Amino acid sequence: MAFIGNQPAESFTSFATQEFSTSATTSYTLDHAVTNENEIALFINNVRQQPGSGKAYTATGTALTLSAATASTDTMYCVFLGRALQTVTPATNSITAAMVSNDLISGKDALTSAPADTDEFLISDAGTLKRIDFSLIKGETNSPYFRATQNSAQSISASTTTLINYDTVGYNIGGGTYDTTNKRYTPGVAGRYFVSAWVFIKYAVSTGQRIDLHIRKNGSNIIGARWRETGDLDGANSAFVQGIVTLDDNDYIDAAMFQTSGSSRSMDNNEYFTFFEGFLIAST
Numbered sequence: 001m002a003f004i005g006n007q008p009a010e011s012f013t014s015f016a017t018q019e020f021s022t023s024a025t026t027s028y029t030l031d032h033a034v035t036n037e038n039e040i041a042l043f044i045n046n047v048r049q050q051p052g053s054g055k056a057y058t059a060t061g062t063a064l065t066l067s068a069a070t071a072s073t074d075t076m077y078c079v080f081l082g083r084a085l086q087t088v089t090p091a092t093n094s095i096t097a098a099m100v101s102n103d104l105i106s107g108k109d110a111l112t113s114a115p116a117d118t119d120e121f122l123i124s125d126a127g128t129l130k131r132i133d134f135s136l137i138k139g140e141t142n143s144p145y146f147r148a149t150q151n152s153a154q155s156i157s158a159s160t161t162t163l164i165n166y167d168t169v170g171y172n173i174g175g176g177t178y179d180t181t182n183k184r185y186t187p188g189v190a191g192r193y194f195v196s197a198w199v200f201i202k203y204a205v206s207t208g209q210r211i212d213l214h215i216r217k218n219g220s221n222i223i224g225a226r227w228r229e230t231g232d233l234d235g236a237n238s239a240f241v242q243g244i245v246t247l248d249d250n251d252y253i254d255a256a257m258f259q260t261s262g263s264s265r266s267m268d269n270n271e272y273f274t275f276f277e278g279f280l281i282a283s284t
Contacts, residue, residue: 144174145279
């Protein structure tokens with residue numbers, strides 16, 4: 001149909017109401033302050049009451065006073081005539097950024113811990129708002145991760161592959177297991193891991209003698225490094241091996257050493273120089 005002015009939005013209008021829990025009293029408290037009793041319509045047992053002094057009720061502020069006490073069996077409610085509530089459906093694309101309050105999301109709504117995997121976020125997909133679970137966008141956490149050191153110095157025999165005695169756990173986070181008896185780590189989570197083994201060994205070698213250091217997966221060498229002397233060396237050497245390995249949740253890794261000095265050599269158990277560590281870089 002024709003109309004003058006702007007086209008009205010589709011809307012539903014209602015009035016604020018209040019239901020009372022009745023008792024043998026003439027005094028009640030309103031949910032909303034009013035100037036006088038003419039701003040409310042009061043119903044007792046579904047019969048509208050007459051407002052005004054000397055009549056059924058008076059009201060000012062939030063105080064409602066009846067001329068006669070109600071009974072606990074009565075039903076009573078009022079309609080706030082000056083508090084019309086209107087629900088309007090905005091036209092498509094009519095809400096602009098200027099209409100959104102800057103404090104729409106405030107401190108009282110802030111999370112106090114990390115989101116759960118099922119928590120949802122709003123994203124713009126080529127201009128279309130969509131929701132997405134946190135589990136799909138949180139990325140990797142580099143967990144599990146571990147670090148182990150030596151409690152006491154270890155002797156490494158010549159020309160013998162020797163399991164390195166990383167027997168003290170510095171930290172083990174994220175569900176993996178470090179076995180201090182067998183000096184091995186089982187991740188508990190399948191993925192690609194960055195792993196590193198370092199030793200500091202008191203060494204006296206001549207030309208051609210060497211140190212081999214390996215990280216092993218399920219007992220087999222998977223990453224290795226070799227130091228071969230080109231001249232006489234008397235003192236101490238720091239040796240290390242590191243790289244990326246792919247592990248199933250129940251695989252294990254450890255580290256072993258082989259040296260050809262002709263006699264046993266002692267490792268320095270300083271935790272800054274002799275350690276075994278690793279962390280998840282991508283789950284599989």
